[in-house]
Amino acid sequence: MSTVHIPFLQTGTLAVGGRLLREDDRSVQSHADRPSSLTRGHRACQGCAEALAARWVMDTAVDAADGKLIVANATGCLEVFSTLYPESAWKPPWIHSVFANAAAVATGIASSLHAQGKDDVRVLAQGGDGGTVDIGLAAVSGMFERNDDVLYVCYDNQGYMNTGVQRSSATPASARTATTPAVGHQPGAPVGQGKSMPKIAMAHEIPYVATATVADLRDLESKVRTAMSIHGARYLHVLVPCPLGWGASSAESIALSRAAVQSGIFAVIEARAGELTEVQRIRELAPVEDYLRPQQRFAHLFKPGGEDALDRWRQLAQANIRRYDLLGGTP
């Protein structure tokens, strides 16, 4: 894993910073003068992990690009909560066009910069799971297929949250949304539907694909830095808990991300040219209930009749642990 490992200084690699750290060992987020690309005053809900992840990603990208970064944004929460006319919470140059075309806009910007000989100016495209996995998939796939020089970041909160929590193709099976209510013999989002965007990205065999969460800042920063060191199409998929859509406490966004990783539900990986290259091991194996129980969208799993769905979650976690060797030990 490209994650840095710092010497033990009261806390280890897991905290944001630490007063005893050497300057070289500090995360971008631990600097008093960090870029804060997504500044205060934005209208994201309390505890929004997408807002947090976007600042982490963009601050690192700004740092890696020496401040020369242009951002194209798909429609979605991220766009809505950050740019209420006439205000913007973004510090880097930032453009929103329509829902489906963030990847295409980014491709255009990258091509234009290249034609002008400004290859030092970097391009980042970003969107939620709706703008990436559903509505914008064609443009994203085209960008991947042409290997355009864009880092595409998907903040996956597993649904259409700002329009009232409708299901997306990234909503996990059994999750309750406004369009998949927890009723009937198989309540919540249907089983056997949906798609895995990291696997789709890997299938394009682009130079770099990675997943990350807001539970591990240093891992996320190092992945953005790695992505920024590469030219061509790159994809980063960040799991971002949504207190509103998931029905969780606003204080728990980090804890839920941690539980998703430690239970095996969300695999934190890196892949190059379609090949899986790194996997973040589980540090303290947690039961899937640690992830599911705090979320109201899974409340029916813990009522009579929810046993099968809960068991499917356990199988999913086991399958991930096997497939990605999340506990280590497989040669």
Added chain:
Amino acid sequence: MTAHDAPATHGLSTGPATSLAYHTGTWRTERPVYVDLAPPCALACPSGEDIRGWLGSTQEGEAGFETAWRRIVAANPLPAVMGRICYHPCQHACNRAKVDEEVGINAVERFLGDTALERGWDLPKPGAPTGRRVLVVGSGPAGLSTAYHLRLLGHDVVVREAAAEPGGMMRYGIPAYRLPREVLAAEIARIERTGVVIECGTRVTDLGAAQAEFDSVVLTVGAGVAHHVDIPAGAASKIVDAIDVLRDVAEGHPPLLGRRVAVYGGGNTAMDAARTARRLGAQEAVVVYRRTREQMPAHPTELEDAIGEGVRVQWLSTISGVDTHTITIEKMELDGDGRPHGTGEFEELDADAVLLAVGQDADLSLLEGQHDITVSDGVVQVDDNSMMTGREGVFAAGDVSPGSRTATYAIGRGARAARAVDAYLNARVLPAEPVVREATADRLNSWYYSDAPQQHRAELEAARRVTGFEEVLAGLDAEHAVFEARRCMSCGSCFECDNCFGMCPDDAIRKLGPGMRYEIDYDYCKGCGICAAECPCGAIDMIPEVR
């Protein structure tokens, strides 16, 4: 210059229409506030050391060692001694035990204590002279602590000690393999350098005369008189007090005890006596104790060390008779309340000598005929807050007064007695100890403390231990001491890990720079609570917003 030629801003400026105009702080129903809570280690430390504070200084490495030591001696003038003999209740309270293993606080204290002796760091200078004179009777841990703290407050202090050398039970009770005498001597000499006068070989016998000579008197005479039990014994049988044996060894004339030694009692003195007997050549040392291991008052590590040196324990047994080379023991059983009762079943054991370690009493000879000073339960009663005895101007602290009979408790009570005397001399009332909030383990987010097991100190191997009085436990070197200090989780006090600053989704926390911690911008903080949830050390409270 045209707009086209203007330098690129590279996007790091906010335009005229920034979201900063919108104050999301109005959304808040709860607000995070930084708090400083008392850690369990300090609350458990009878000496009143700011343990989290001095571990924090130690974490900085070489540059922080002297500061760390100075933070210890603000409470306890004997860090090298206590870093060896303290039973470290702080460590039993340490929240880190729930993560992996408690922080080795005692080992770090010893490292700092030894470093201070090596480098000749001196105690703080006394305060401005007050012209008041205080007599401290006895030079054990309570007396030395009282004298030191009184001296820091500017008073003239004389310590009178009946024995030939100062230190009390630290010198005459604790064997050298646990506390080398040069360490004790050096730390006492350092207290003397603050201006405390210690007069050894001077037994105070007349309290009235002492009061006439001094503005105030503090009794810290300890509990150095062996408690006795009646055991039928043959004329040639050898029964001696364990503390006398320990004192004789300390004074350099070890007694002849024989090949097989029985020790009667279950406290730390019994352990010290048994281990000392082994060092004096006894091939068998048996501790006879009337209850079970769970009930034994001796510290578990003392028992383990003793067993490691070949000491045997005869549980649930009392000595009912002693003869020249044998003793008779009666088997005991526990009743429903855990009290031992004789079973009428007897057994003989070979023993050339019996060392009695069944408790120690306070030496109250000075108080005979002083009816205004109340003695009950064998100790001098003092007012809980003022620490004054029934006689005005006469105070008591340490083993002679009520409370736990440990050196660390004596040091803490000595410090309080000094403040009490100072308040009395200035006609003030000593304020009660403030009530503090504890940083309990449930406040911590231990995820952030990397697995880092305790740095164990090397021990002298058992075979070499029983051949002499060499110190058993080695110290930590600087590198390991710093590592150990860094295992401190700083319970309840911000140590600037940047989690709140880095994890605020609303960018509403400002980092103020080294040592200055952070500031929450309540104009923008939405009160989500992530900072409090992800604070490793529980230093953020969420409190209801009142509008």
